[in-house]
Amino acid sequence: MSALSGIRSIMEDIALAATDTSGDTWLNLSPGNPAAIPQVTDTWRRLYEEAVASGFAEFSGRYGPSRGSDVLVDAIVRYFNARYGWGIGPQNVLVGAGCQMLAFMATTVFTGPGDDGPRRLVLPSVPDYTGYQGLSLDAGGIVGVEPGVEFQDGRFFRYTFDLEAVRAQSSVGMMLLSSPGNPTGRTLLRDDLSGLMEIAEERDIPLVLDHAYGDPFPGVAQGAVDPPLHPNVINCFTFSKAGLPGERLGFAIGPRDAIDAMLSFTANSHLHAPQLIQATAALALNTGAIDTLTTEAIRPYYRDKRRTAEKLLHDLLPDALDWRLHSTDGGMFCWLWIDHAWFSDLVLYEALKRKKVFVVPGRHFFVEPFASPFLAEHATRCVRLSLSPDETVIAEGIARLAEALEEMRGAK
Ligand code: PLP
Numbered sequence: 001m002s003a004l005s006g007i008r009s010i011m012e013d014i015a016l017a018a019t020d021t022s023g024d025t026w027l028n029l030s031p032g033n034p035a036a037i038p039q040v041t042d043t044w045r046r047l048y049e050e051a052v053a054s055g056f057a058e059f060s061g062r063y064g065p066s067r068g069s070d071v072l073v074d075a076i077v078r079y080f081n082a083r084y085g086w087g088i089g090p091q092n093v094l095v096g097a098g099c100q101m102l103a104f105m106a107t108t109v110f111t112g113p114g115d116d117g118p119r120r121l122v123l124p125s126v127p128d129y130t131g132y133q134g135l136s137l138d139a140g141g142i143v144g145v146e147p148g149v150e151f152q153d154g155r156f157f158r159y160t161f162d163l164e165a166v167r168a169q170s171s172v173g174m175m176l177l178s179s180p181g182n183p184t185g186r187t188l189l190r191d192d193l194s195g196l197m198e199i200a201e202e203r204d205i206p207l208v209l210d211h212a213y214g215d216p217f218p219g220v221a222q223g224a225v226d227p228p229l230h231p232n233v234i235n236c237f238t239f240s241k242a243g244l245p246g247e248r249l250g251f252a253i254g255p256r257d258a259i260d261a262m263l264s265f266t267a268n269s270h271l272h273a274p275q276l277i278q279a280t281a282a283l284a285l286n287t288g289a290i291d292t293l294t295t296e297a298i299r300p301y302y303r304d305k306r307r308t309a310e311k312l313l314h315d316l317l318p319d320a321l322d323w324r325l326h327s328t329d330g331g332m333f334c335w336l337w338i339d340h341a342w343f344s345d346l347v348l349y350e351a352l353k354r355k356k357v358f359v360v361p362g363r364h365f366f367v368e369p370f371a372s373p374f375l376a377e378h379a380t381r382c383v384r385l386s387l388s389p390d391e392t393v394i395a396e397g398i399a400r401l402a403e404a405l406e407e408m409r410g411a412k
Helices: 008-018 038-060 070-084 099-110 130-134 163-167 190-203 256-269 276-287 289-316 345-354 373-378 391-410
Strands: 093-096 112-114 117-123 142-144 148-151 156-160 172-178 207-210 233-238 250-253 323-326 333-338 382-386
Touching: 038 276, 038 289, 070 093, 070 250, 070 276, 093 099, 093 256, 099 130, 099 172, 099 207, 099 233, 099 250, 099 256, 163 190, 172 190, 190 207, 233 256, 250 256, 276 289, 289 323, 289 333, 289 391, 345 382, 345 391, 382 391
Parallel strands: 117 142, 117 172, 156 323, 172 207, 207 233
Antiparallel strands: 093 250, 112 117, 148 156, 233 250, 323 333, 333 382
C-alpha cells in the first residue's frame, strides 16, 4: 500500500512523455481512462450544471451522510429494484469514492490478521485488474489463482476459471474479481458465478464483484450475467467508465452487515464521498440519461473500436508470429499473448517507447508468487492495448507494434 505497484510506476513515463519537447507525437495505447465521447461529455455537463443550479449550497456547503447523499442512495435503490426486481433498501447501499476505494475498504475490513490467523485476498482468476495489487496492507496478503487456458478458433484464446484451485486456497478472507474483466474483457459465466458464490457461502466470506465495465452501466459487455443479490456478494459499481473518472464516484450494493462495516470505514476515514457529483449521478439515474448514454453512445463506441482493433491486428501483425487475442465479451481493452521464448513484455515496452508508443506490460496483471512455471512465463508474454484512444492513434500504434515485434523476432 505504501509503495507504487504495477502499472502506477509507468504513469511516470507517461507524464515524462507529456513534457517531451522533441516535437514527436506520443501514441498512448495504455490508458484505463474511458474515451471522451461527445454525447457522454455533453450529458454529464448538462446534469452537473442542473445540480449546481438547484443545490450548490445544499450539496457543497454542508457535510453529508457517510452512506451517501439521500438523493443518490434513493435513486440507486429505485433504479436497481426496478431493473432487477430486487427488494433492496438504503441499508444495502454504500456510496464511495470510486470502485477502487470500495475495493480497498472491503479488503481492509475482510482480510488481514484474524482470530484464526491471516485472512488473504484471493483473486479467483488472474490476470485481473492491476489496481487490486496494492489493496492489501499485508505483504503477501494477495493470492492470484491460475486460470485454465482454452484455445479457440483462429487466433483466439480464453482463460477459464479453475474453481477447484480456488476452493483449494487456505486462509481466505475475501474474493475479488472484475467482470467484464480488465484486461481480458471476459465476463463471468453463470456456472462460474454459481461456483464462486458456493465457495463464498461455504467459507462465509464476501465475494466482491467489480462491475466497472459491466451492466447496468457502462454496459460494454455482451451476455453479462445480471449482478447477483446474494448474502455473500458485494457488488461494486462506478460512474468512472460511464464518463466521470475524475469525479471519483461509485457505490456498493450488498448484505447489510458487510455494507455496515464498510460504512463505518467510510465514516472513520473520510466522512463521505463528494456530494455535488452525487446529486448529478442521481439525476442521471432518475431521468434515465445513464441508460441512454449506455445504449446509444458508450456500448456502440467500444464495440466498433474493438472490431477495428481486431482487424488491424489481423492485418498488420506478422503471420509467422504465434500471437493470440483473448476473445472478448466486451470491455475497453485488447489482451494479446505473444507466445515465443524470445518475447518479453518489458523488452517490448522499451522497444515501443523508442517508437513513441505506450502499452501496458502484461506482468502487471498477475500476482507473485506465481502458481506454476507456466504462469510465471505466460505473465511476461502478454500485453494490454486500450480501445479508448482515437482510431488513428490505435491504427498507427498497432502498426508500430507490428514493426517492433518484427524487429524483436529478427534479433532473437
Ligand atoms: N475496477 C476496474 C476493473 C478498473 O479497470 C478500474 C479502473 O481502471 C477501477 C476499478 C477503478 O474504478 P474507479 O475509478 O471507480 O475507482
